[in-house]
Amino acid sequence: MSMAITDTTLFEQLSQKVRDCLLSKARVQEFDRGATICLQGEPTKTMKVVQSGWVKLYRVSPNGGEAVLATLSEGQSFNEISALQGRRSPTSAEAVSDCAILNIDLANVLACPDAYREVTQAVLSAASNHIDALLDDIEQLKVKTGAQRLSDYLLSLSEAESGLNEIVLPFEKTLLAGKLGMKPESLSRAFGRLKRYGVTSNRGHVRINDVSVLRSYAEQDSACA
């Protein structure tokens, strides 16, 4: 089992015994890029952990528009509460690269009475983290401009605290635009806007001349940004 899996918040909180029990009954599924992992509204049987690759969580609105709600990578989990409570999946999930997904049947594990308290507490923690991440997203969408949200995302990929940094975008631009709540043409304009802050991009390769300059732009009041 990959280290990253047991690094997820959910697993960290479990005793070795319950963790082993969960993992012994888990089942890995492989998905090709573009494949549907689950659909919004489907009954959820298992909690899902990304073992490798990238997953997009999304919803399709009544008007046909697709909203990207999250992009998940190795070690991140979803559908914990719905698996525990036998609810429907709150979002659809699609493989945006080839990926491997670990399916964990929580109802099955809860047949073991010792596991109940540990697993529900761990799922509550996961839910709390999801809520925090969603609140962060809403905060960003409400108080920051598109170019600032792009800056934040580039800074999250950047390993340096200051100075020159070069990064490779993990997604194609259409998905990145959706993730940041922009149309692809607005994303292009946002990249254009960042030129004056020393950001240049070419086919998914992004060069940041000075990370600290970009950070101070990202934290400006959006009315001035």
Place this chain on the structure above:
Amino acid sequence: MSMAITDTTLFEQLSQKVRDCLLSKARVQEFDRGATICLQGEPTKTMKVVQSGWVKLYRVSPNGGEAVLATLSEGQSFNEISALQGRRSPTSAEAVSDCAILNIDLANVLACPDAYREVTQAVLSAASNHIDALLDDIEQLKVKTGAQRLSDYLLSLSEAESGLNEIVLPFEKTLLAGKLGMKPESLSRAFGRLKRYGVTSNRGHVRINDVSVLRSYAEQDSACA
């Protein structure tokens, strides 16, 4: 105890015994309009249910901008998971009208062993509902224009399915703008835009000439809206 309180999803799932136990230890606090109910990052001691009035959940960003994350009214609860797990409050809360808040000490209730399973399941359901609502908000912010989000909000207040409807906005326009993820001047422009769909507003009173016309506008592809 108000009927609305026991109508909340959380209470609906509890047995009479556990519900009575929760409510017998609950404490009502009154807040004047503008008062702070709790601050983001404070240790959370109690789950909170709005008994009367309106509450705004918000965060202040590093740049000083305030993001309104939710507006809650009678019967709606918050900070369930943080109260159960002794975490910090994920948001700040402010009374936007005079209001009464029921404080429920979940740790205290869990001292009663029978309550554990019921209360954690109920908190999980509440968390699942919060996640759904936050996903809805993100979807709206990403795929709809400001004028469409305003239309959705007006439609949610409207009791008629079609034809003429008159509504009174429950908040002042600054808060409404924040709730919808717009600056106050963008909200004014959005109201202006809705004139052609038969919406007129005057000092918090809004008249919709034909609810079905507004609904079809709200559901249009945002690229054409």
